[in-house]
Amino acid sequence: MTxxxxxxxxxxxxxxxxxxTERRLHPVTPFRRAWAPLAVLAGWAVHDxxxxxxxxxxxxxxxxxxxxxxxxxxxxxYGFLSWWFTHYAVTDTELRIRTGLLFRRTAHIRLxxxxxxxxxRPLLARVAGVARLRIDVVGADDKDELAYLGEREARALRxxxxxxxxxxxxxxxxxxxxxxxxxxVHVPPRxxxxxxxxxxxxxxxxxxxxxxxxxxxxxTQNVWTVLVSALPLLxxxxxxxxGRFVAEFDWTVSESPDGLRIDHGLLDRTHxxxxxxxxxxxxxxxxxxxxxxxxxxxxxxxAGSANSVLIPVAPRAIAESVVxxxxxxxxxxxxxxxxxxxxRWCLPVWWRGHRLAVTGTVxxxxxxxxxxxxxxxxxxKVQSVRLTQGPWERRWGLADVHVDTGADKTVTARLRGxxxxxxxxxxxxxxxxxxxxxxxxxRWMTTD
Amino acid sequence: xxxGSLEGTGAAADQPVWRGLRPGLLRVRRxxxxxxxxxxxxxxxxxxxxxxxxxxxxxxLLPAVSAAWCWRLLGRNWRSWRYAERADDLLISRGVxxxxxxxxxxxxxxxxxxxxxxxERRFGLATVQLHTAAxxxxxxxxxxxxxxxxxxxxxxxxxxxxxxAGL
Numbered sequence: 001m002t003x004x005x006x007x008x009x010x011x012x013x014x015x016x017x018x019x020x021t022e023r024r025l026h027p028v029t030p031f032r033r034a035w036a037p038l039a040v041l042a043g044w045a046v047h048d049x050x051x052x053x054x055x056x057x058x059x060x061x062x063x064x065x066x067x068x069x070x071x072x073x074x075x076x077x078y079g080f081l082s083w084w085f086t087h088y089a090v091t092d093t094e095l096r097i098r099t100g101l102l103f104r105r106t107a108h109i110r111l112x113x114x115x116x117x118x119x120x121r122p123l124l125a126r127v128a129g130v131a132r133l134r135i136d137v138v139g140a141d142d143k144d145e146l147a148y149l150g151e152r153e154a155r156a157l158r159x160x161x162x163x164x165x166x167x168x169x170x171x172x173x174x175x176x177x178x179x180x181x182x183x184x185v186h187v188p189p190r191x192x193x194x195x196x197x198x199x200x201x202x203x204x205x206x207x208x209x210x211x212x213x214x215x216x217x218x219x220t221q222n223v224w225t226v227l228v229s230a231l232p233l234l235x236x237x238x239x240x241x242x243g244r245f246v247a248e249f250d251w252t253v254s255e256s257p258d259g260l261r262i263d264h265g266l267l268d269r270t271h272x273x274x275x276x277x278x279x280x281x282x283x284x285x286x287x288x289x290x291x292x293x294x295x296x297x298x299x300x301x302x303a304g305s306a307n308s309v310l311i312p313v314a315p316r317a318i319a320e321s322v323v324x325x326x327x328x329x330x331x332x333x334x335x336x337x338x339x340x341x342x343x344r345w346c347l348p349v350w351w352r353g354h355r356l357a358v359t360g361t362v363x364x365x366x367x368x369x370x371x372x373x374x375x376x377x378x379x380x381k382v383q384s385v386r387l388t389q390g391p392w393e394r395r396w397g398l399a400d401v402h403v404d405t406g407a408d409k410t411v412t413a414r415l416r417g418x419x420x421x422x423x424x425x426x427x428x429x430x431x432x433x434x435x436x437x438x439x440x441x442x443r444w445m446t447t448d
Numbered sequence: 449x450x451x452g453s454l455e456g457t458g459a460a461a462d463q464p465v466w467r468g469l470r471p472g473l474l475r476v477r478r479x480x481x482x483x484x485x486x487x488x489x490x491x492x493x494x495x496x497x498x499x500x501x502x503x504x505x506x507x508x509l510l511p512a513v514s515a516a517w518c519w520r521l522l523g524r525n526w527r528s529w530r531y532a533e534r535a536d537d538l539l540i541s542r543g544v545x546x547x548x549x550x551x552x553x554x555x556x557x558x559x560x561x562x563x564x565x566x567x568e569r570r571f572g573l574a575t576v577q578l579h580t581a582a583x584x585x586x587x588x589x590x591x592x593x594x595x596x597x598x599x600x601x602x603x604x605x606x607x608x609x610x611x612x613a614g615l
Contacts (some may be wrong), residue, residue: 384552384584388547425549
């Protein structure tokens, strides 16, 4: 499948130091790259259909054929060259991706800094039997992904990367293979569909998509205005209902020694592995309409990762048991203390939604009245703690406490008593220090 | 809490030793205030005075009065800034009306930055800024003595290495 080439034909410097096998991407990749010029043309045609038609009418057959004769090989050559000059290699400490024909670019991704590994297979890639592999590290670019690899190769590479990141010896890393996984949650399609029907955003976007074009038609009688307004609205409505169903279909969360595995998708299959100790915050979201059914959505933040959903919908008890597995030693606090006494004067009505609970392992802050969001931050993940107090809050003896985490998310406990907040600030610093001592090492299979 | 003196660096863990900023910072800020007020007052006095009559030149008093108020505010704001080095973390407290207190554990520091612009250099000042993995962490200490800023930087990086922790 993969054409292997030794590193000696490339620049000598790197290859001399370490005899690393550089590999190329799957041979189907050029076709993906060759799309780019055609996509630009297609985009132009869609953007300006009248202009495109005029231009086409003016062209004679010979010109058209000549143009095609130039364009198609050029696109093919571009695709081929960009494939030919892209190499990747796994060394003991890093994944190296070397790309670029004119502008050389080498990405060195340190394996112990890996925050998550994603393998995704869009529909067309599934047909071709290839997959895209992406390593999430803090500050990683979109360019730092391996697209495309053969499906089996992608799986083997993922297992190897995770084994090396976990701290297995380099000789054994290739043989360790895939760690066994145990399913924790599977979201049945019926439940997913019902939860989407009970989501306000779905109905809101649908109503907007129906009402706005109708009103416009009645007032302006202009087909173009209606089309221009209706298409994006219909697009959002589709994306928030059908699109979400398709994306979140067959959502499975499983557990393995390599960490958490999240699999989902009907057409585009996506697989994410989050190694242990990488989750910065977990949010339990409880929309108003879901409360009767006792459902919650669980979101998570991993530094450098795009995905933020852990479970799209699940009964609360199951969700809490999964959270307990994701954040070790953490139980979702049942009792939370309400905001301090003067809070009603700072934030009428909504003050009731703000609650806080701090246990030995986790900082839990809840906010929102209709849609409740409970954010959990393990003390070990706290980057800094801040206390803020405005003049009106001081008048009522209140203060806010902010906890900053590495995924660029700040969790805020609003409207606490000023003395409580000040005491808490000192304690929190102490707690996050002791929490870090107990945390797992970056290479989670090593014991030191 | 007048200036950043060098004695007493080893603060006890429970009792933070607070330090204030250099008076030079207040002088720079007040100087800037005076310069800008002067420009504004001339503009506010000349334009209406020439266009609408000499009596309108009194408009120049408006920037002057607000500047007097800002003069006081700057002083209060300068006094409110203070920082303390504890055994394991750095405390920064600031603000009069909108108060903010930040705690940054040394082990969380990713980068310590010392900057000093031309005006700051002229007045012998430097700014130390701490970055953690969270962009929201806003830990900046302006108006330090350059020697104190370098001492702080060295101490922070040293402690940061000793207590380093990943994400």
